[in-house]
Amino acid sequence: MAATPLLQGAGIPANLLLRDAHLLDPREAIDARHDVRVRGGEIAGLGAPGTLEKGEDEEEIEASGRMLLPAFFDPHVHFRTPGQEHKEDLETGTRAAAAGGFGGVIAMPNTDPVIDSAPLLRSLRDAATREARVPVGFLGAITRGLQGEELTEMAELREVGALGFTDDGRPVASAGMLRKALQYQRLCGGVLTLHEEDPSLSKDGVMHEGTVSAALGLRGIPSVSESTMVARDAALAGYEGARVHFQHLSCEESVRAVAHAKAQDWRVSAEVTPHHLLLSEEDVRGMDTRMKMNPPLATEEDRKALIDGLREGTIDCVATDHAPHAREEKEVPFEQAPMGTTGLETAFAALYTGLVLPGVLELGLLVERMTAGAGLFGLSIPRIAIHEQAYLTLVDLDAEWVAGEHGWESRSENCCFAGRRLKGRVLLTVAAGVVVYRERAFSVVAA
Amino acid sequence: MNHLLSIEDLDRAEIERIVTQAQRFAEVSDREIKKVPALRGRMVLNLFYEASTRTRSSFELAAKRLSADVVNFAASGSSVEKGESLKDTVLTLSAHKPDAIVLRTPWAGAAELVSRWCSAAIVNAGDGKHEHPTQALLDVYTLQSRLGGIDGACIWIVGDVAHSRVARSNIIAFQKMGAKVTVAGPPTLIPRGIEALGCEVRFTLEELDSADVVYALRMQRERMSESYLPSLREYAASYQINGRRLGPRQVLMHPGPVNRGVELSGEVVDSPQAVITAQVEAGVVVRMAVLYELLAGTRESPPVPEPQLA
Numbered sequence: 001m002a003a004t005p006l007l008q009g010a011g012i013p014a015n016l017l018l019r020d021a022h023l024l025d026p027r028e029a030i031d032a033r034h035d036v037r038v039r040g041g042e043i044a045g046l047g048a049p050g051t052l053e054k055g056e057d058e059e060e061i062e063a064s065g066r067m068l069l070p071a072f073f074d075p076h077v078h079f080r081t082p083g084q085e086h087k088e089d090l091e092t093g094t095r096a097a098a099a100g101g102f103g104g105v106i107a108m109p110n111t112d113p114v115i116d117s118a119p120l121l122r123s124l125r126d127a128a129t130r131e132a133r134v135p136v137g138f139l140g141a142i143t144r145g146l147q148g149e150e151l152t153e154m155a156e157l158r159e160v161g162a163l164g165f166t167d168d169g170r171p172v173a174s175a176g177m178l179r180k181a182l183q184y185q186r187l188c189g190g191v192l193t194l195h196e197e198d199p200s201l202s203k204d205g206v207m208h209e210g211t212v213s214a215a216l217g218l219r220g221i222p223s224v225s226e227s228t229m230v231a232r233d234a235a236l237a238g239y240e241g242a243r244v245h246f247q248h249l250s251c252e253e254s255v256r257a258v259a260h261a262k263a264q265d266w267r268v269s270a271e272v273t274p275h276h277l278l279l280s281e282e283d284v285r286g287m288d289t290r291m292k293m294n295p296p297l298a299t300e301e302d303r304k305a306l307i308d309g310l311r312e313g314t315i316d317c318v319a320t321d322h323a324p325h326a327r328e329e330k331e332v333p334f335e336q337a338p339m340g341t342t343g344l345e346t347a348f349a350a351l352y353t354g355l356v357l358p359g360v361l362e363l364g365l366l367v368e369r370m371t372a373g374a375g376l377f378g379l380s381i382p383r384i385a386i387h388e389q390a391y392l393t394l395v396d397l398d399a400e401w402v403a404g405e406h407g408w409e410s411r412s413e414n415c416c417f418a419g420r421r422l423k424g425r426v427l428l429t430v431a432a433g434v435v436v437y438r439e440r441a442f443s444v445v446a447a
Numbered sequence: 448m449n450h451l452l453s454i455e456d457l458d459r460a461e462i463e464r465i466v467t468q469a470q471r472f473a474e475v476s477d478r479e480i481k482k483v484p485a486l487r488g489r490m491v492l493n494l495f496y497e498a499s500t501r502t503r504s505s506f507e508l509a510a511k512r513l514s515a516d517v518v519n520f521a522a523s524g525s526s527v528e529k530g531e532s533l534k535d536t537v538l539t540l541s542a543h544k545p546d547a548i549v550l551r552t553p554w555a556g557a558a559e560l561v562s563r564w565c566s567a568a569i570v571n572a573g574d575g576k577h578e579h580p581t582q583a584l585l586d587v588y589t590l591q592s593r594l595g596g597i598d599g600a601c602i603w604i605v606g607d608v609a610h611s612r613v614a615r616s617n618i619i620a621f622q623k624m625g626a627k628v629t630v631a632g633p634p635t636l637i638p639r640g641i642e643a644l645g646c647e648v649r650f651t652l653e654e655l656d657s658a659d660v661v662y663a664l665r666m667q668r669e670r671m672s673e674s675y676l677p678s679l680r681e682y683a684a685s686y687q688i689n690g691r692r693l694g695p696r697q698v699l700m701h702p703g704p705v706n707r708g709v710e711l712s713g714e715v716v717d718s719p720q721a722v723i724t725a726q727v728e729a730g731v732v733v734r735m736a737v738l739y740e741l742l743a744g745t746r747e748s749p750p751v752p753e754p755q756l757a
Contacts, residue, residue: 211643217555217576217615220639287556331534333554335575 041433
């Protein structure tokens with residue numbers, strides 16, 4: 001592929017001395033306190049705490065044993081540019097990513113217009129070099145206008161930098177159409193990234209079909225709407241020898257379908273969102289529109305199966321499916337509200353609070369799964385090692401905060417975790433060697 | 448009680464209190480002058496996003512008998528058709544300082560939502576397929592009057608449960624009053640998971656004779672086009688309450704309007720077992736009791752919830 005996969009605006013390469021940080025990088029097998037030097041945006045030195053000398057033009061940051069992690073990677077965000085900048089744009093979206101400790105993201109093409117041709121992708125990538133604070137990559141659409149009827153010019157989209165293809169927001173309903181895209185992948189490469197849902201089963205559903213939808217009188221989406229499509233498309237990918245990635249798994253049957261596909265050595269991978277790992281249909285009972293997303297929050301059993309899938313590696317990575325919507329769009333009755341929750345700014349803290357603190361998932365494993373997404377799209381996964389470009393997130397695991405209490409970096413506030421007391425606060429994010437985020441209170445203390 | 452948003456929010460004692468109050472108002476309805484000054488100077492706003500002559504006029508009559516001022520606002524032909532959001536409509540109408548807003552919408556949870564946007568007492572007069580609490584209260588009242596009590600009664604709710612807010616509110620209300628509830632209907636129209644509300648589920652009427660009360664739901668014609676049913680004829684053959692299926696000691700209820708020849712045969716509608724007109728009558732006194740409960744005396748403001756650990 002000729003084009004640079006990820007793009008961001010100009011920034012000054014950082015010269016930092018992070019004093020006495022607790023480094024945790026599962027891939028480098030580091031779990032200890034070190035001084036870390038970043039020079040010209042590269043990791044230039046590691047040493048025992050207190051041993052590195054502060055260089056002349058270096059900023060010294062007293063980490064005092066706080067966690068320094070490889071910056072997270074989110075393979076599934078909606079930044080709404082072009083066409084729906086009232087919800088989010090490249091600048092506010094990447095600012096939210098930086099505030100959540102993310103050093104890279106992949107934006108979905110279901111914008112207005114849909115990113116289904118090379119000129120559109122080219123101009124979007126141009127905008128990213130001006131507006132994006134953290135590196136952002138883009139997927140192209142599988143079918144024109146997400147209509148599921150004609151393939152896009154996938155090869156040309158790849159040439160101008162599409163990391164892969166998706167009709168996200170919608171499934172590719174026709175098996176025959178998806179098969180053609182899988183065949184075409186042999187020519188152009190790029191991961192086919194699939195939002196799975198059988199429209200004849202999900203229809204006008206607004207939440208998971210089950211006891212809560214029955215009690216609320218809301219039209220349900222049965223979980224087989226997703227799992228039968230995961231099973232179908234895994235089999236198609238196996239048949240064609242193609243590479244597919246399943247987005248936002250939401251139920252136990254889907255995890256089983258992916259496990260089955262992996263057992264056949266079919267080239268599949270999968271992601272899960274923080275909200276599906278932490279919330280269930282019970283959270284929809286109050287009909288809070290922030291709890292309305294697609295796929296919907298399912299049962300407690302589904303949630304446990306997703307956690308197990310993530311732990312065991314059936315699910316490869318965490319993705320937020322960050323889906324901003326304007327206040328007036330969400331401030332309506334549940335059935336009228338658009339689907340989606342924001343997630344970049346709360347992902348780590350919510351998962352740390354909800355899974356790591358109660359002992360359900362180890363911190364190292366969470367960090368592995370929050371960074372693994374890059375690898376699935378052929379990108380290098382950030383590592384904390386000498387000569388690597390710095391992708392770092394400094395986190396205070398003891399800091400307690402209420403999500404949204406100081407507002408959001410995102411232009412939208414439709415976060416399903418808003419108002420929850422969380423532990424674990426991102427203090428500093430370095431992406432592609434540039435300091436892209438400092439928590440306000442911390443930067444005051446650090447200075 | 449600050450609002451009446453759902454039957455779920457009421458306990459048995461509160462339901463009984465409203466029913467008892469309604470019985471007192473029933474005596475007023477028998478007088479030559481049917482009006483009491485209980486809510487003089489109060490304003491009740493009927494805000495209806497769905498066509499409804501019966502429920503709206505029942506509320507209107509109830510408010511007028513309590514001497515309240517009534518304003519009717521129908522969404523069709525209003526600012527709503529110009530694209531005004533529910534929130535803006537409610538904020539605008541709230542500027543007139545209504546004491547109560549009676550709200551009917553096609554959207555579940557709308558009444559609760561509106562209760563957060565204004566200080567008026569909100570009465571849910573139907574929110575989508577979710578709830579219709581005053582219907583449940585008037586049905587409890589009607590049964591109470593007919594049977595003397597509901598405790599231990601076996602009540603069958605028959606028909607399109609999936610699309611019925613009446614069914615949902617009644618499943619909850621009847622059980623709170625001590626009845627045993629069974630829902631029956633075609634498998635396509637019984638929502639998966641409904642048994643979590645505590646009711647039994649049947650897909651045939653074979654055991655209907657065990658019921659003390661048969662509550663038939665309205666079958667809407669548009670369900671045919673969505674393939675929930677092959678035909679009204681087939682529905683009637685399997686689920687119509689008729690002289691053959693309805694036993695002589697069973698009470699027959701229906702929320703109206705009735706489709707004669709579909710969910711009910713003409714003979715049972717006209718039979719002495721049917722309490723359908725008594726239900727309509729009960730509607731006015733029960734709604735008087737609800738408005739009285741909400742508006743007479745002072746209102747307390749609800750507590751603000753604390754953030755929780757995720």
